[in-house]
Amino acid sequence: MVAALERGLSASKxxxxxxxxESSSKKHQQPQTIVIENGDSHLVExxxxxxxxxxxxxxxxxxxxxxxxxxxxxxGKRPDRQxxxxxxxxxxxxxxxxxxxxxxxxxxxxxxxxxxxxxxxLAASIFGEQTKLQPMPQDRQARWKKxxxxxxxxxxxxxxxxxxxxxSKDGVCTEIMVTRQRGDLLxxxxxxxxxxxxxxxxxxxxxxxxxxYYVSRDSEEGKQASNAxxxxxxxxxxxxxxxxGLSEPARRMLYFQKDSVTQVQxxxxxxxxxxxxxxxxxxxxxxxxxxxxRASLGDSIYKSITEEWFDPEQFLSMLDMSTEHKVLDLKxxxxxxxxxxKRKLHVKDSxxxxxxxVSLEKRELFEERAETILVLLKQKFPGLPQSSLDISxxxxxxxxxxxxxxxxxRILESLAYTVMSRIEDVLYTDSLTLKETLLSEEASxxxxxxxxxxxxxxxxxxxxxxxxxxxxxxxxLLDFMGWSDNSSKSSDKPTKSPGLTPKKFxxxxxxxxxxxxxARH
Numbered sequence: 452m453v454a455a456l457e458r459g460l461s462a463s464k465x466x467x468x469x470x471x472x473e474s475s476s477k478k479h480q481q482p483q484t485i486v487i488e489n490g491d492s493h494l495v496e497x498x499x500x501x502x503x504x505x506x507x508x509x510x511x512x513x514x515x516x517x518x519x520x521x522x523x524x525x526x527g528k529r530p531d532r533q534x535x536x537x538x539x540x541x542x543x544x545x546x547x548x549x550x551x552x553x554x555x556x557x558x559x560x561x562x563x564x565x566x567x568x569x570x571x572x573l574a575a576s577i578f579g580e581q582t583k584l585q586p587m588p589q590d591r592q593a594r595w596k597k598x599x600x601x602x603x604x605x606x607x608x609x610x611x612x613x614x615x616x617x618x619s620k621d622g623v624c625t626e627i628m629v630t631r632q633r634g635d636l637l638x639x640x641x642x643x644x645x646x647x648x649x650x651x652x653x654x655x656x657x658x659x660x661x662x663x664y665y666v667s668r669d670s671e672e673g674k675q676a677s678n679a680x681x682x683x684x685x686x687x688x689x690x691x692x693x694x695x696g697l698s699e700p701a702r703r704m705l706y707f708q709k710d711s712v713t714q715v716q717x718x719x720x721x722x723x724x725x726x727x728x729x730x731x732x733x734x735x736x737x738x739x740x741x742x743x744x745r746a747s748l749g750d751s752i753y754k755s756i757t758e759e760w761f762d763p764e765q766f767l768s769m770l771d772m773s774t775e776h777k778v779l780d781l782k783x784x785x786x787x788x789x790x791x792x793k794r795k796l797h798v799k800d801s802x803x804x805x806x807x808x809v810s811l812e813k814r815e816l817f818e819e820r821a822e823t824i825l826v827l828l829k830q831k832f833p834g835l836p837q838s839s840l841d842i843s844x845x846x847x848x849x850x851x852x853x854x855x856x857x858x859x860x861r862i863l864e865s866l867a868y869t870v871m872s873r874i875e876d877v878l879y880t881d882s883l884t885l886k887e888t889l890l891s892e893e894a895s896x897x898x899x900x901x902x903x904x905x906x907x908x909x910x911x912x913x914x915x916x917x918x919x920x921x922x923x924x925x926x927x928l929l930d931f932m933g934w935s936d937n938s939s940k941s942s943d944k945p946t947k948s949p950g951l952t953p954k955k956f957x958x959x960x961x962x963x964x965x966x967x968x969x970a971r972h
Contacts, residue, residue: 547562563848564854568858569602570858570859577591583873584877586657605855612629613630615627635852639860643719649715650867650870687876706878709871712870730853730857736843742791744792764827775835779838782835785824789822792821795814796815833864833868
């Protein structure tokens with residue numbers, strides 16, 4: 452079985468049937484087939500009907516067709532490295548075939564969930580160590596490209612039949628059915644590979660930049676570099692910038708990279724949301740739902756959504772979303788109510804327990820409002836963990852192609868968020884450094900101005916001089932840059948740099964997020 456998998460992986464990348472048969476027809480040779488066994492390729496005679504009905508031709512030499520080489524047996528690799536890759540490939544696919552149950556007791560998970568967990572665990576082991584804004588080591592980068600190619604090669608064999616035209620030697624055109632990779636995989640797999648390459652290139656772009664650097668948290672310099680943002684991420688090393696802040700070209704480069712990563716994150720998020728919406732809702736999740744939307748949402752939220760006048764932005768501003776747990780709980784409630792309302796739209800039996808006295812028009816309106824709230828939550832909190840509905844879909848999904856798309860897009864979304872968070876750490880430290888520099892300069896200028904005014908004006912202006920020397924009246928970074936600030940806010944609250952997203956944790960920053968949906972559920 453493992454040998455068959457190796458032959459399938461090798462043939463999908465090495466075979467060129469068109470060139471092989473064109474070469475044989477031009478030279479009037481007997482059709483031959485390439486067989487790959489144990490990493491070696493050789494030619495044997497074909498037993499197809501076309502070869503049996505053809506005239507007996509002279510046997511062609513093996514050198515007439517370039518030998519096909521397995522990906523595991525490329526020239527230039529040492530035999531020990533080839534053997535190690537072969538054993539690793541066997542181990543990976545044996546674990547997938549057994550559903551992560553290496554005992555062989557038949558208690559493993561489905562193939563779709565096993566492949567999804569394999570991609571997720573691979574990303575955790577590779578990108579979980581990316582704690583700094585710097586290029587990935589070459590060994591980890593090579594391992595990622597090699598092993599993700601192994602896992603994605605499964606999608607090469609998920610095909611569908613499509614009509615095609617075939618023209619015979621006599622010029623007769625015949626319509627036949629040929630196999631092609633399934634439509635969603637054919638469109639999304641290349642797009643996700645492109646997003647993957649863009650994120651790796653983004654990290655490579657920071658090679659040689661020495662204007663910011665990282666220090667150990669336990670060192671004296673690391674304790675001085677600690678701030679409110681870095682203290683929340685105690686496992687990451689603090690970042691340091693020059694005393695005068697970053698140079699203008701370096702700051703522009705950081706903002707450009709941040710915008711680029713943001714676009715990658717949005718694209719991966721869109722693909723992930725589309726795949727999750729196409730997955731079937733498990734019956735176990737439906738059985739756990741209450742019988743109406745009011746019981747799922749609660750009286751206060753249900754009343755706000757079902758009012759005649761509804762503003763989603765104002766609705767979210769009235770709710771307490773101070774913690775990640777509260778936001779996730781709100782998302783679970785709204786998703787449950789959407790599922791309940793959608794099921795009621797398709798219930799024809801009025802005596803069913805899913806029936807309701809609410810009209811279909813109002814129910815469609817409530818469903819549209821709830822979906823709008825879900826979109827706003829996804830935009831405001833991009834690093835939010837998966838909801839109960841998403842976890843249930845991933846756990847009980849049987850479609851291998853959808854499992855690959857969902858897991859691949861999810862880990863790319865998490866990686867994009869991690870890279871963007873590292874960029875924001877540098878920008879936040881730069882803003883604090885620039886603010887401290889401005890305050891020190893204004894304090895020194897204010898002191899000289901106060902001495903001159905005190906000598907000329909005398910003691911009558913002592914109150915105004917005290918006001919000028921009070922640091923509470925000094926200019927902040929917001930005043931200097933012309934950004935608006937709400938004066939009603941308390942002055943003891945830390946100032947955040949504009950353009951930075953609120954603090955959240957992605958899968959790559961919290962390894963607990965890489966646990967399988969079954970374990971988390």
